[in-house]
Amino acid sequence: MTSDIPSTNSHSEYCITAGEFARMCQTTRDTLRYYEKQGILVPYKNKENGYHYYSYSQLSSYYFIKTFRSLDCSAADIRTYLLSGEEIRFDEFVDQQYDSLLQLKLQIDQKLSLISNTRKILKQMRVNDIGHPILYTFPEDIFLKLTPVLSTPATSSGEIASDIQRHLESCTASAIQPFPIGASIGSSDFLNSCYVYNNIFSIARIGKDSPQAEADHDLFPLPSRNAIVSVCTENDGDICKTYADIATLTKQQRKHLCTDIYSLSIVNVLDPHAGRKYLKYIFACVE
Structure with a gap:
């Protein structure tokens, strides 16, 4: 003063x-x-x-x-x-800013969900990346966002492009971060070496970070934390070999698949000049 x-x-x-x-x-x-x-x-x-x-x-x-x-x-x-000094105009202005902040919060929440889920997936992959499938217990519950595949045939990403688009639109409508994105194979088809996709999926959340996602009727909680998992890259050869190794380990350990086989694409790049590069995390619940 x-x-x-x-x-x-x-x-x-x-x-x-x-x-x-x-x-x-x-x-x-x-x-x-x-x-x-x-x-x-x-x-x-x-x-x-x-x-x-x-x-x-x-x-x-x-x-x-x-x-x-x-x-x-x-x-x-x-x-x-x-x-x-006009109260009505001030109210309208504040409401506009509030709505803008809610949209910004939604975008930030989606980005946090993407980073959080990816970090947890990569942490699991570091444990499992030993070149062949292993039995594993997920440390947290996993919830998937599913979109049924309607295309026929459905054996490659090109053949299910329209289904992927529907999945992305569904995730947007449900305010769920779609990436990383993957596709699943029904357990019976898988055991018969018929690798046909039946669902597009995203990991909606891991653990209890996003309880609002539970309201979505397309959200599927994995029934068990006990799983068989594998990391697959282009250096491991044809992915069908990894699938066969998973089926073999399941039989050897006398386990039964209680879910589809989920193949999550962490990296999936097709370069016409350098070939294909991919990093996939493959998992299924067992009992």
Whole structure:
């Protein structure tokens, strides 16, 4: 505070110097000068000494300005909607910003879901990446988003392109991150070496990170954490060999498949000049 504060009653509330106000708001005096020029945060100017003073009530004004500036609102928007004194226009403006934030939150949640699920999958893959299928117990429950394959035949990604598109649209409608994406083979077809896709799937969530996903009727919880898993890359040869190794281990361990065989594509790149590169995580629940 300072003794240079004007004593007139009309300006007595303006008792914070520009420097003090900047420190209280954790901002710079340059920012305050910019807001003053824009007419959205105007201090009292002492005609005798030329100093600028702010009031405690303007702390709230600064908070609102900072909040809406962080939402990419221009100074003109703030001046028009926040400081116009029209309650209805202000309400509409706040509602618009709220809706925008909800959309941003949804996008961030989807990105977090993608990164979180991928991290957990990669962690599991590091444990299982030993060149051949193994029995494994998932540390957390897994929930899948499923879309039935309607195409015939359905033995390659090219043949099920329309089904993949339907799956992506369904995930968008359900606010579920679709990637990484994969396809499943029915257990009976698999055991008969008939590798025909019956569903497109995404891992909607792992564990209890996204309880809202449970409301989706296409969400399928894996019935067991006990599984047979395998990591497959282009260096391992034809994926059919990996499938055969899984079937062999299932018989050797006297296990029964209680789900489809899920082949999740972590990396799947087809380069006409360099061949195909892929990294797949294949799993099925057993009992």
